[in-house]
Amino acid sequence: MSGTFLGMPALPVYGHGNLNATEPFPKAAHRELGNAQLRANLGHATHTIRDKRLKVVAELPDWEDMRDSGSAIKNATMAQLPALLEQFEANFTARGGTIHWARDAQEANEIVTSLVRATGETEVVKVKSMATQEIGLNEYLEEQGIAAFETDLAELIVQLDHDKPSHILVPAIHKNRSQIREIFLREMEDVDPALTDEPARLAEAARRHLRKKFLTAKVAVSGANFGLADTGTLTVVESEGNGRMCLTLPDTLITVMGIEKLLPSWSDLEVFMQLLPRSSTGERMNPYTSLWTGVTPGDGPQNVHLVLLDNGRTAALADEMGRTALNCIRCSACMNVCPVYERTGGHAYGSTYPGPIGAILSPLMTGIKSEENNSLPYASSLCGACFDACPVKINIPEILVHLRGEDVDSRRATIKVPTQMDLMMKGAEWAFSDGAHLGLLEKGLPLGRLAAGRDKVIKKLPGLAGKWTRSRDLPAPPGQSFRQWWARDHKAPDGVVPGTGTTNGTGTGSPTESEGGQA
Amino acid sequence: MKIALFATCIVDAMYPRTARATVAVLERLGHEVVFPPGQACCGQMHVNSGYFKEALPVVANHVRAFDTDDYDVAVAPSGSCVASVKHQHELVARRCGDAALEARAAVVGAKTYELSQLLTDVLGVTDAARQLGSHFPHKVTYHPSCHGMRLLKLGDRQLKLLASVAGIELVELPEADQCCGFGGTFSLKNADVSGAMMEDKAANICGTGAELCTGGDASCLMHIGGGLSRQGSKVGTLHFAEILASTLDNPVPVAGDVQLAGGRR
Numbered sequence: 001m002s003g004t005f006l007g008m009p010a011l012p013v014y015g016h017g018n019l020n021a022t023e024p025f026p027k028a029a030h031r032e033l034g035n036a037q038l039r040a041n042l043g044h045a046t047h048t049i050r051d052k053r054l055k056v057v058a059e060l061p062d063w064e065d066m067r068d069s070g071s072a073i074k075n076a077t078m079a080q081l082p083a084l085l086e087q088f089e090a091n092f093t094a095r096g097g098t099i100h101w102a103r104d105a106q107e108a109n110e111i112v113t114s115l116v117r118a119t120g121e122t123e124v125v126k127v128k129s130m131a132t133q134e135i136g137l138n139e140y141l142e143e144q145g146i147a148a149f150e151t152d153l154a155e156l157i158v159q160l161d162h163d164k165p166s167h168i169l170v171p172a173i174h175k176n177r178s179q180i181r182e183i184f185l186r187e188m189e190d191v192d193p194a195l196t197d198e199p200a201r202l203a204e205a206a207r208r209h210l211r212k213k214f215l216t217a218k219v220a221v222s223g224a225n226f227g228l229a230d231t232g233t234l235t236v237v238e239s240e241g242n243g244r245m246c247l248t249l250p251d252t253l254i255t256v257m258g259i260e261k262l263l264p265s266w267s268d269l270e271v272f273m274q275l276l277p278r279s280s281t282g283e284r285m286n287p288y289t290s291l292w293t294g295v296t297p298g299d300g301p302q303n304v305h306l307v308l309l310d311n312g313r314t315a316a317l318a319d320e321m322g323r324t325a326l327n328c329i330r331c332s333a334c335m336n337v338c339p340v341y342e343r344t345g346g347h348a349y350g351s352t353y354p355g356p357i358g359a360i361l362s363p364l365m366t367g368i369k370s371e372e373n374n375s376l377p378y379a380s381s382l383c384g385a386c387f388d389a390c391p392v393k394i395n396i397p398e399i400l401v402h403l404r405g406e407d408v409d410s411r412r413a414t415i416k417v418p419t420q421m422d423l424m425m426k427g428a429e430w431a432f433s434d435g436a437h438l439g440l441l442e443k444g445l446p447l448g449r450l451a452a453g454r455d456k457v458i459k460k461l462p463g464l465a466g467k468w469t470r471s472r473d474l475p476a477p478p479g480q481s482f483r484q485w486w487a488r489d490h491k492a493p494d495g496v497v498p499g500t501g502t503t504n505g506t507g508t509g510s511p512t513e514s515e516g517g518q519a
Numbered sequence: 520m521k522i523a524l525f526a527t528c529i530v531d532a533m534y535p536r537t538a539r540a541t542v543a544v545l546e547r548l549g550h551e552v553v554f555p556p557g558q559a560c561c562g563q564m565h566v567n568s569g570y571f572k573e574a575l576p577v578v579a580n581h582v583r584a585f586d587t588d589d590y591d592v593a594v595a596p597s598g599s600c601v602a603s604v605k606h607q608h609e610l611v612a613r614r615c616g617d618a619a620l621e622a623r624a625a626v627v628g629a630k631t632y633e634l635s636q637l638l639t640d641v642l643g644v645t646d647a648a649r650q651l652g653s654h655f656p657h658k659v660t661y662h663p664s665c666h667g668m669r670l671l672k673l674g675d676r677q678l679k680l681l682a683s684v685a686g687i688e689l690v691e692l693p694e695a696d697q698c699c700g701f702g703g704t705f706s707l708k709n710a711d712v713s714g715a716m717m718e719d720k721a722a723n724i725c726g727t728g729a730e731l732c733t734g735g736d737a738s739c740l741m742h743i744g745g746g747l748s749r750q751g752s753k754v755g756t757l758h759f760a761e762i763l764a765s766t767l768d769n770p771v772p773v774a775g776d777v778q779l780a781g782g783r784r
Binding site for chain 1: 526528530531532533534535536537539542554555556557558560562564565566567568569570571572573574576577579580584610614620665666669670696697698700701702703704705706708709710711712713714715716717718741742744745746748749758
């Protein structure tokens with residue numbers, strides 16, 4: 001296939017790095033559900049952010065119009081992405097920046113490493129960034145003898161604890177403050193042994209720890225929230241100001257940004273700077289927004305680089321049904337409202353991108369067959385809360401269903417022995433593809449009723465259905481279906497039916513039997 | 520008006536009383552109800568589980584059964600199944616490359632209504648007590664199912680109809696907009712998470728002190744009711760169509776095991 005188009009990579013080029021569930025979601029979820037402390041932390045945190053978001057969103061009468069605008073701008077961006085990338089490159093380069101193109105995680109890691117090496121430094125400070133989490137940059141740099149220090153408070157907590165982030169906005173959402181105090185006491189050099197778990201004291205300890213890094217670091221690594229094609233400007237939106245320190249103090253600034261982060265024009269920020277803070281932290285405006293365009297002589301970093309990362313984004317773009325997932329601006333509103341995320345936390349998803357968006361983005365970027373990523377699209381009851389909350393209107397439930405279809409089709413092609421679910425679906429196809437078939441099956445309802453026994457409750461079912469009766473009963477089926485009742489009785493009235501105000505004529509003489517046979 | 524009833528598979532086979540109540544309410548308003556005999560299921564279980572190939576004949580069957588000029592509008596006592604008919608059928612046909620079916624599915628979808636939509640938007644029911652004679656002297660809480668709320672944007676249609684029933688005491692359900700955890704095969708594939716969601720919903724329902732929880736989807740009510748039953752709760756579930764159908768002379772009685780089709784009257 002690739003031989004036909006000389007010089008073109010074969011599509012799709014899938015993403016690598018921290019994009020995979022390494023165990024099936026139900027298994028991971030089972031473990032996380034058993035962690036009562038985690039569920040309490042998550043429940044409290046997600047509900048707090050959820051309520052804040054609802055409050056600030058309700059303030060804007062044009063919120064729905066704003067979402068439409070955000071969606072339209074992002075759709076237009078994706079439709080002309082190659083041209084916009086070249087435009088961005090030309091503008092960024094003209095202002096003294098250097099662009100690097102990385103096909104996947106490995107290439108991006110190698111580029112960043114060589115750029116750090118060229119400075120002669122062995123330490124870098126980092127601005128909170130999802131792209132560098134995705135490619136596993138910190139771990140790669142460590143292997144190469146370069147130490148990367150996270151400066152975002154929550155990322156710092158997670159890094160000190162040798163843990164993984166569990167939320168894209170609040171990476172330490174799974175930790176409470178007494179756990180954080182314990183981590184600081186254990187891992188932070190020169191920490192005050194009398195440290196308490198008061199938030200102000202914890203923040204002070206982190207500030208003292210980080211200040212030294214900010215003042216000595218010569219190289220910073222960041223991600224970016226937006227890249228503006230018409231000016232070649234990069235943007236970081238943050239709360240703490242640690243990002244501003246990293247973006248302004250060091251001599252060298254290396255940014256890693258996914259190619260989908262572009263916006264066509266500076267003026268598009270008008271929409272996104274309203275959508276993002278309200279959707280993510282539930283604030284009208286975030287405290288720090290940094291924008292930089294190449295190099296400003298004598299001010300800030302003089303050695304400015306941007307690594308444009310594909311890592312499976314082109315593959316996602318090639319999926320007609322799934323491509324709007326690339327519109328994501330990483331606000332995390334979807335995970336804050338997700339009833340599944342709320343109970344399992346981010347680690348259950350394996351990938352850097354957890355929650356509803358992660359359940360579609362991860363398999364879209366890696367391909368549905370990568371490790372256990374085919375279990376992610378099923379990690380949703382399809383309640384639709386994520387779609388309602390998404391500031392760029394990504395129809396996450398629809399893409400989840402699309403990816404379930406991809407999974408079923410891919411397994412159909414390779415696995416010859418049908419699963420219980422396959423058999424159930426096949427049986428249901430027969431039952432539901434003709435009213436006569438369903439009518440025939442419904443003749444068996446009295447048998448099910450008999451099986452339920454005297455208390456009319458089914459408490460245990462075999463096989464796959466046993467998953468239902470693990471925590472729920474099933475009512476005994478009625479003695480007669482609606483279809484049967486309609487065919488026999490509906491137009492031959494001879495007795496009053498309770499609650500209907502009409503007459504019916506089962507003629508059995510038993511008022512209990514007259515109700516569709518449900519005694 | 521001639522109204523075609525789409526009973527939905529779960530109501531047809533497991534909760535026939537809900538379909539009977541739907542018929543009763545519509546006939547009480549003076550409309551003629553027909554039951555297209557070819558109908559079976561909307562196919563949502565197949566679609567939402569990723570089995571598009573198996574969903575196609577199910578969708579085709581529904582379109583075959585309802586693509587006639589023999590009725591004015593179709594109605595189903597389910598937000599979820601109507602959302603499937605309105606939003607998924609075209610999608611399935613398109614994905615399977617059947618353009619003719621896609622076009623016919625759009626026609627059927629456009630004239631299919633969820634029960635509260637039909638009653639409120641088309642038939643002009645604003646006062647169930649006066650227009651339907653609805654009488655239900657019980658303490659009730661209401662769970663708005665996700666697909667009705669978010670896909671069909673039903674808003675407070677079901678709740679307003681319920682509020683206009685004579686004798687009813689409606690109590691607000693905390694965190695009402697949270698999913699009950701059913702999600703079709705989600706309840707099997709991710710049974711642990713589904714069960715955890717159901718437990719929180721059940722706790723919120725029990726906390727209201729209501730005798731029963733009503734809603735517009737038999738599937739969600741089966742899930743919630745099944746959970747409550749397992750926990751030994753006396754609180755049952757009942758579709759709102761049955762509450763609308765209940766009258767002073769012919770009340771729908773509420774027993775302890777009202778959530779189970781077998782014991783429910």
